Amino acid sequence: AEMLQFHEMGLDDRLLKAVADLGWSQPTLIQEKAIPLALEGKDILARARTGSGKTAAYAIPVIQRILASKQCVREQDVRALVLVPTKELGQQVQIMMRQLTSYCSRDVRVADISGKADVSTQRPILMEKPDVVVGTPSRVLAHLNAQNLVLHSSLEMMVVDEADLLFSFGFEADLKNLLCHLPKIYQSFLMSATFSEEVQALKELLLHNPVILKLQGSQLPDSSQLQQYTIKCEEEDKFLLIYTLLKLQLVRGKTLMFVGAMDRSYRLKLFLEQFGIPACVLNSELPIQSRCHIITQFNQGFYDIIIATDEQSLASSQTTSGKKKKKSK
Structure with missing residues (x-):
């Protein structure tokens, strides 16, 4: 029809x-x-x-x-x-x-x-x-x-x-x-x-x-079409490994990276930028306008990489900082 x-x-x-x-x-x-x-x-x-x-x-x-x-x-x-x-x-x-x-x-x-x-x-x-x-x-x-x-x-x-x-x-x-x-x-x-x-x-x-x-109207791949790889490496080698994957184009196109903590996301961004690889950081602490702007830039191709933070770690860091504050009183 x-x-x-x-x-x-x-x-x-x-x-x-x-x-x-x-x-x-x-x-x-x-x-x-x-x-x-x-x-x-x-x-x-x-x-x-x-x-x-x-x-x-x-x-x-x-x-x-x-x-x-x-x-x-x-x-x-x-x-x-x-x-x-x-x-x-x-x-x-x-x-x-x-x-x-x-x-x-x-x-x-x-x-x-x-x-x-x-x-x-x-x-x-x-x-x-x-x-x-x-x-x-x-x-x-x-x-x-x-x-x-x-x-x-x-x-x-x-x-x-x-x-x-x-x-x-x-x-x-x-x-x-x-x-x-x-x-x-x-x-x-x-x-x-x-x-x-x-x-x-x-x-x-x-x-x-x-x-x-x-309906499965969108052409997004389902889990049967996705391939997952795990690489075990030492902590100090992680950034270098990410750089290598990107430089050798083993990871290509729009990429979303998750890291465990907020400061780490900024460290990774700075690390990649040293090698001329532009990336942007996204987390819930950024103002809404900034987040929307980052997504727009990502969609328009200014960046191919978004470095996002695991929000669980964000929540736990807030509660621990809250506890510390209480103690200091």
Whole structure:
């Protein structure tokens, strides 16, 4: 069967124009399957990896439905809620939705409230009742409790993106509390890389007769296609060995290196730079803007190597430093 194209999905011309501007000549597998089902009003549970085009798979029908509802003049209200596990993902979703609404930005307004700003400073944004609100469960719940956001009568669509991560990041209680603020009936989309027990439980809570899409839309290799090598060497030889692997091009292309401690990541970076090998360091102590900038530079090819820190070591170093401080008192 031939693949369904964007222009065959009954989408608004303004949306199609934005899709063309993004250079998407045809939908990805998940977009082809999910968009028509979503436009029919069905609830969707989709297993899709990062990179499969899943954001647009829910963003396009959400925008389309809002545009369609605006044709019958209705008051401005929050019609869609997108829940994400991190503020970084919140930013990405907002950027994607803004790109898709570039020709209808007056009709579909998107607000991302997942950032670090105070709840009170975000209040004016929500008072304008944007059509789509993007946020983490805890932040959305805070606004619901503060009555900056009222959804029980206006909400028509809810998306839970990276549902499996929401649980591993500890948002389960917030998510359940949040549901009390929602209307009885709304369309739901659940996106997840895995179908864990928690995701299955969430499906029971949120979805009504959902269509289940188990797609491997992205061409990322699975474990059967990956090869793992272990090299045992002395501590003092490790940096030299890394240099050798890179110099002999035994390791090529985009590379992610993990080291055990923060200072070590900077030492490795300096070591490689002595040999003209540019690398960048990434860890959670860097400000969010810096992290985003580093990733952008990595994606644009300024660096081929990211040196990341094992966050466990970060947590333990913080607790030990905390203990030391207490003792010194």
